[in-house]
Amino acid sequence: MASESRTVKATCHCGEAVHEITLSSNAFPLPAWFCTCDSCRHMTGGMYLSCVFLPSSYKPSPALLGKLTAFEFSKTITQYFCKRCGAQMLVHCLGKFNAPETAEHWDALTGSLVQFDGVVDVKGYEYIVNTRDGGFTDFLHSTNDRALKRWPLDFDEGSELPLYWRPPKLAEPPAAIDRLPAHCKCKGVSFYITRPSQQPIPTDKSWPETLIPNYDQAQDLEDAAQESWWLRAKKGKFLAGLCACDTCRLVSGMDITAWAFVPAIDMTLDSEGKVPFTTDFGTLKSYNSGPGVTRHFCSRCGATVFYDHVDRNRMQLLDVAVGLLAAPEGARAESWLEWRTERVSFPEDAVGRARSLIEGLESGLRDFRERGYGRLGPAKEVSDALLV
Structure with missing residues (x-):
């Protein structure tokens, strides 16, 4: 007997790239990671890139891809965004750059999904060391009352970083710029x-x-x-x-x-x-x-x-x-x-x-503020070992 399926809708703002993602019900909720690396921030304009990992069986239609602009993010990753409104929609991965044997797959940007709660399971952050100050990870600590994992580089690699991580003191602080x-x-x-x-x-x-x-x-x-x-x-x-x-x-x-x-x-x-x-x-x-x-x-x-x-x-x-x-x-x-x-x-x-996301964000901002971070003064340095 065939397993039951579930369909989630995804769309950009202008509606040109609206599409449906149909997967086995067993695939939900879809795992997601927030990447805070320099490249993802500059590629999106956001403080992070958030996408759900889709099963290797998923393939977008040629008609959908024809409505999107492809951008070669790296040798193994291609991003797709709407030609008309610019919304980031899909990611095509040939495998990890350091593990080419991993399966080819597609990811969907979480912001494009009509529903978040019950569909997306946010696991945590990766490439926090690229932020140099914690970035968005200091604002959102948990979803659904579950703490988000915090990886220094690629997810599931090395030891997790503590909340409000800061790099050890540098020999020379960043130069002031005008x-x-x-x-x-x-x-x-x-x-x-x-x-x-x-x-x-x-x-x-x-x-x-x-x-x-x-x-x-x-x-x-x-x-x-x-x-x-x-x-x-x-x-x-x-x-x-x-x-x-x-x-x-x-x-x-x-x-x-x-x-x-x-x-x-x-x-x-x-x-x-x-x-x-x-x-x-x-x-x-x-x-x-x-x-x-x-x-x-x-x-x-x-x-x-x-x-x-x-x-x-x-x-x-x-x-x-x-x-x-x-x-x-x-x-x-x-x-x-x-x-x-x-x-x-x-x-x-x-x-x-996305009640789980917004409630987690509001809670994290409150904690950030009450601890005296950000606008009330510099955060304390956390000099834990970070690269392993």
């Missing part, structure tokens, strides 16, 4: 962020939802809009936050998106600051995800790059995907950014689909 490089994986999109200039720019009421801990108690936005809300730490850093809205998820393929709020006057297209910033450069491609909303992604590797809203045009303020930043101190770029940890934007979008 221009922060940002680029996608293929480097078709490359630009620089300068220290906050504090030059006056027009303000308006278009506050990001990240800033409002409680709508019922929010101060009057008419007055608040007069402040440079995108500046923090005595106007020495830019504000950054996490978003769980469906639109960000479906245009990126990532369940949680990390944004930094940066005015155009504090960005340039060259390291010397001689080429003024514009959103028309390199391999950038635009996609209108809603009324007045333009999102930009790399047309070659699919990395999410910018969010722009017509109401902010007067301010020339952009949301910049944090995964693109190449700060020497680490993935969270804490010498440049102050993270808003009191709230995740639009958690209500995630509750019906």
